[in-house]
Amino acid sequence: MPAKGWIEVSDTYCKGCELCISACPQGVMELDMSRLTPRGYHPAHTFKDGCTGCAICALVCPDAAITVYREITKAVPATA
Amino acid sequence: MPAKGWIEVSDTYCKGCELCISACPQGVMELDMSRLTPRGYHPAHTFKDGCTGCAICALVCPDAAITVYREITKAVPATA
Amino acid sequence: MQKEILIAGFGGQGVLFAGQVLAYAAMDTGKIVTWIPSYGPEMRGGTANCTVVIADEEIGSPLVKNPPLVIALNLPSFDKYEELLAPGGTLIVNQSMVDRGAKRDDIRAVFVPCNEIAEEIGDRKLMNMVAVGALLTALPELSLKDVEKALEAHLPERHKHLLPKNYEALKRGFEAAQKVPA
């Protein structure tokens, strides 16, 4: 069974460009149309379970807005 | 028997650089140490018979100082 | 006669075009006019504003520190230009995007829900025309007709089909502003 992970998207950095959304292999991300960031963007978020913590969203994010976590402790070097 | 030719070296242009001399296949050229051109050089000249009018001297002359003639009339394009 | 109008809002709210419409109307009615945008750093985004000066003799400065007429299409513009507005001046405020009333009492602040009105008309983009309509209540030098003619004359062909809605937006804005007690 796949690893369980979760992400945090920073309101300071996210510009709602959707690159992470289209890159997410699990299709669990979308823009949160319910709110605007201080800089006026709809930020990305995970709208359902299934995040494996693969960190691909973080890999494609132009604004280093995503922090990625995983339940299993051994951290896989995501971007090397 | 080889064609017979002759050259004229212009005092206006010759700078006595000796390129023609070293290029002449017949070795019939040398600098005329007996005189100086108006611009102060010992000009090149043919010092013995044997010029075939091959025009190689003219081909290497940086100053277009040499005019080449040949007895046989059909002019061979020397530099093409 | 010389009147200075400053229009401010987010990029994308049609600030520059709103100013150009006024400029064209002024030109077509034989007045002397200048239109000048604030052109920002060599990069994207942020707020935009433009200043329109309408006069009947050679115009000096195209910019003024304290304009008598201002359209503020968003909160930051409202905050900034309420302070700068000339005493006794008129401030058209896009009520849809501000959550407060006027602070100064020596000016006339006219609150018009431009977004809502535009959406009622069926084209949210027209909120800038609503605001322009409202402004005309304070700019006797230009009539609604003048501005309509200007739109008709200068709107690019491919947008001509939008004319009726533009007219309506102007009218609705004008009326809304008139309703506001002086």
Add this chain to the structure above:
Amino acid sequence: MQKEILIAGFGGQGVLFAGQVLAYAAMDTGKIVTWIPSYGPEMRGGTANCTVVIADEEIGSPLVKNPPLVIALNLPSFDKYEELLAPGGTLIVNQSMVDRGAKRDDIRAVFVPCNEIAEEIGDRKLMNMVAVGALLTALPELSLKDVEKALEAHLPERHKHLLPKNYEALKRGFEAAQKVPA
């Protein structure tokens, strides 16, 4: 005291070095001195000249229009500088390369066969030193010894072995010039 010396000839006749020798001698004897070459177009060949000014106070112009002392090592230089020489001035002419006498009578023209003398000494290159020696007869501020010392002090090591011949060239030039009736 201020004396100006101009030395002219073909490039390759050692014009610049001749001037430098005089400049060094002046410096070593505690005088103030300038040496300036004519630097030609960004290409090769042609004639060269340099001007040496010897004085006992700060030197103004390093160039003079009518120098009192000239060395002409070839005909073109003779032609040019005979005209420019200051009245009463001395003109050292390299007889070996000119085929005419002086035109002016208000100057002292000293003809010295520098090439021949140099060849007698066994180094045609030294003709410039012969001329310098001749000049010294008209330049009391510098003695033969001064110039010899300067050569000794400033000739690059690898040329030191040439010193004796240089001395001889200077001496022969000096003597030759002395013989010429004033």
Add this chain to the structure above:
Amino acid sequence: MTAPENLVYDRPEAFTETPTHYCPGCTHGVAHRLIAEVLEEMDLIPKTIGVAPVGCSVFAYNYFDTDFVEAPHGRAPAMATGIKRVLPDRIVFTYQGDGDLASIGMGEIVHAAARGENITVIFINNANYGMTGGQMAPTTLPGMKTTSSPNGRDVETQGYPIRMAEMLSTLDGVGYCVRRSLHDPKNIRLAKKAIRTAFETQARGLGFSMVELLSTCPTNWGMKPVEALKFVEEKMVPFFPLGDYKVAAGVAQVKV
């Protein structure tokens, strides 16, 4: 539950707090992030001096937590040369756009490469001039519309795109010269490896290193960021083939 051992990816240390001014989805940001990660992994932050260009990345100095200077348009390689020659033990890199490097800065980049200046160049090829509003660049594709090629680049009158990586690879001074792209996760990983190798090349004194990165300009291309990635993949990559154009013997040894 969010204990450090859970951490898979976090914003690199080499970044300052400042959010970038780049347009949403512009891959300038990805390039920045990769450089920051590499500087951090190689522990070079205090040793590094960056040279920002004139271009959208003119403010790059705001984002990296290293010393930075800002060069005149196109002259970053010359400034970097000046810095590296007096501080040979420092790591010096330039970050340049295609107008900056391939147009006005052609003389400086070619000669820095020819001299084998021991600097690293990160070259962002986005096929246009972003900062000034999308004019034609030397890298603009044939037929591509820009604000200064309004009918599409006509190669007859406006010339052909220049492939910088290929051209510079003909120079003996070059230690490492490759082209990568930022249009998908796989290529982003390869891009990072290349950037790492480029800095390793400099750290080992193996000569001039450059990584050309195919990048997007959603704003001036008039595309959504995701569409822009497609454009890179479908239009740019075929014209600007990805690959290693020069890897000097010494560099080939480097394992990253």
Add this chain to the structure above:
Amino acid sequence: MTAPENLVYDRPEAFTETPTHYCPGCTHGVAHRLIAEVLEEMDLIPKTIGVAPVGCSVFAYNYFDTDFVEAPHGRAPAMATGIKRVLPDRIVFTYQGDGDLASIGMGEIVHAAARGENITVIFINNANYGMTGGQMAPTTLPGMKTTSSPNGRDVETQGYPIRMAEMLSTLDGVGYCVRRSLHDPKNIRLAKKAIRTAFETQARGLGFSMVELLSTCPTNWGMKPVEALKFVEEKMVPFFPLGDYKVAAGVAQVKV
């Protein structure tokens, strides 16, 4: 006895009466002569506008019987572009040294080539700056002594020579780009053919054409003219291989 029918070779018409200012034996003169012969043979004299560089050939305009302009150091290709764009039916050529073309003029030559400007460039590679007294050029051979590389060019600090013909051949705009040498009769003949082909390329509108010519600088090399030719043959040719680096399809058709 010296009737015209006897004439085998005479000074080309395209030359003026003026003797050149070049040093004795300098092959700048040979390059000039070949150009003059080609212009004459192609009957281009009245149609041609030459662009002289800053360098020993700065006075080239004195020798050719055509219109001529004199460009700032390195900018001849830009001037030629300006002329050709307004007079497309004219023949425009630049004549440039290696300092002029490969050092200060790098940006202009690369972009003229990339744009495929329909001009002809005669590039004289004599491995140094002649006019200013023999400083190092981008083409100076490794270890070669010049007045600005007094201990011989140290490639570590002074960089590597640039092979222009090879580098420019990577550009799509280039129609014809070759290297020839002027060190002996055979190579002089080949050089002339190449110059002819270059002008034919322009005449037919086939794009940018350049002939790089290995040339001597006896004066600054401190050699007799004949020794200088040997130096070219033995030292320069091995480093700057002679050959055709780019001959576009259309140009390949051209028979000269």
Add this chain to the structure above:
Amino acid sequence: MPKEMWKGNEAIAEAAVRAGLEAYFGYPITPQTEILEYLSKRMPELGRAFVQAESELGAINMVYGAACTGVRVMSSSSSPGVSLMMEGLSYIAGTEVPAVLVNVMRGGPGLGNIAPAQSDYNQAVHGGGHGDYPRIVLAPSSVQEAIDLMVLSFDLAEKYRMICMVILDGSVGQIMEPAEMPEMKPIVRKDFEWATNGAVGRERRILSSIYIDPPAEEVTNFRLAKRWQEVQADEVRYKEYYLDDAEFVVVGFGTAGRVALSAVRAARAEGIKVGLLRPVTVSPYPYQVIDQLAGRVSAFLVTEMNMGQMLEDVRLAVRGRVPVEFYGRTGGVVPFPDEILNEIRRVAAGRLSAEADPRVSWLTRMASVK
């Protein structure tokens, strides 16, 4: 022709086209890029030459080349880009070929910013490239003036075989005003006796800026100076406002002059007898009119969008007869009429600065502003 609404930069481009521009060479830079963008569409339409050069260095030398053929040619740029053209300008001047260059000035020095400024005045009028050479410099303050001066620039450049620069600050480039365009001039290629356009049926020609023999170079410098005297005699242009009864005079060019006009009007409304002189040609500079004014007015107030550059030319003309005061904003800041009005009030009140250099007291006043 009826008036149409034009943006400064585009008006300049179209005016050049109508004046017979045959070739444009430029490089993008804010705030002048619209000129290049406009011409990238317009010139090919008309079958005329347009090249986006590799750099400003390339651009100015393409201009140089085209200018040698005798066609009407121009480039445009903004401050940093213009600095890169200095060698080329000096060559063009030394070769005596006509060329037009537009500088839409921005805040400096260095990269600075893209806001309106006038701080390249000295570069354009006095310094610039190496060597002595005269150049004509026009300074429009409105779109209509920009159009008229663009047309004039080509005529003057051609007439005097000289560089003609048009310098404007970013706001003249960005402003929109109703303006009248001239008729489209048909292209007629004059075969100038100096143009190198191919020696067909005539003696060959050479164009260069080399005079390896100093006396020949000196003669050239004298020839240029003589020609400059003609320009000074015939081409000085300026605009006067309320000068007849003025007790003191404000001097400003371009946008600064325009802003001053508003201030002068406001001052007049307050009963202050002040006038305005707005130089239109800043080279040749209207020294004479200022010289005459200095004979009858009590003071001058120079206002610029820089640290005081044209100021020196006013001082040269005034020659110490009356005080010359200065008020400037710089770095991209555009003054508001009120600021200048305050300065006018100060001068009217006779509070004049003591120092020889009016910048000193100005800087102190500015400090108190901050």
Add this chain to the structure above:
Amino acid sequence: MPKEMWKGNEAIAEAAVRAGLEAYFGYPITPQTEILEYLSKRMPELGRAFVQAESELGAINMVYGAACTGVRVMSSSSSPGVSLMMEGLSYIAGTEVPAVLVNVMRGGPGLGNIAPAQSDYNQAVHGGGHGDYPRIVLAPSSVQEAIDLMVLSFDLAEKYRMICMVILDGSVGQIMEPAEMPEMKPIVRKDFEWATNGAVGRERRILSSIYIDPPAEEVTNFRLAKRWQEVQADEVRYKEYYLDDAEFVVVGFGTAGRVALSAVRAARAEGIKVGLLRPVTVSPYPYQVIDQLAGRVSAFLVTEMNMGQMLEDVRLAVRGRVPVEFYGRTGGVVPFPDEILNEIRRVAAGRLSAEADPRVSWLTRMASVK
């Protein structure tokens, strides 16, 4: 140290080395190439940086880079090459880093020739790059002065974080004179609080000339102006000759000043009470001393190897109180003392030119010379 015979260009190079030059970036051009050639040997010997750049553009930006690290760095060139550095100079000035640039001026405009000239005065002192920026400009007239000013240039550049230019005409570069070299200064790297040399154990630093917000750019311009006022107060340098009892004064810098000295002496010998002022710093310019002199002398005669550039600065200082006459040679022609003597005689005889602009009558006089 004992005096040795030095050639101007080489003396400049060695003086820079002794002053602690850590990096040189340059490009060959006559008549300054000896500086580059000398340093191509000397700098590597000492393990210091020498790069023959691809161009002057490359050179000035290498200087810019090295200057940002806080080391002593310089470039040198001659007129056309210096014109290519204008953008770079403006950036360096805007970034407030110290840098030294030598211009061995030659005849212009354009390619001109390689003979001695002073016609880049305006470029160096007034115009030059875009934007307002102060720069220190030193003008040596002899080898010893060139040595001393080279050393000074690095100190001033560092002290004021400013560009320091040394401008000399070709003859000062080519002349040989006995001169004394300073001791070799050991290299001590000062860690300036602004230098970007790697953020080891400190906050990171940024050096740039961007101030995208106009008010910030204005503040920068004011900061530079304030610093310039210090320079004006403390760094003006000039040399006076026979001024005490002078009835009128010749003003000239560099070689023109030194030629004038011979003429002044000759005039004194004829009993003409004339003095000489030779500015050593032409920026800051000795306005004050001229201002004072204007109070007591009857006229000024400005002599330059150009068409009259420094002339304007003298006129600014004199402010019309007494006539300012001009005599120049240009295009590479160096005046002989006799020519200036004749001018001195003319002025002594009170034959002064009527026009406001002394160049007009000068040009007429020169015409009669030809």
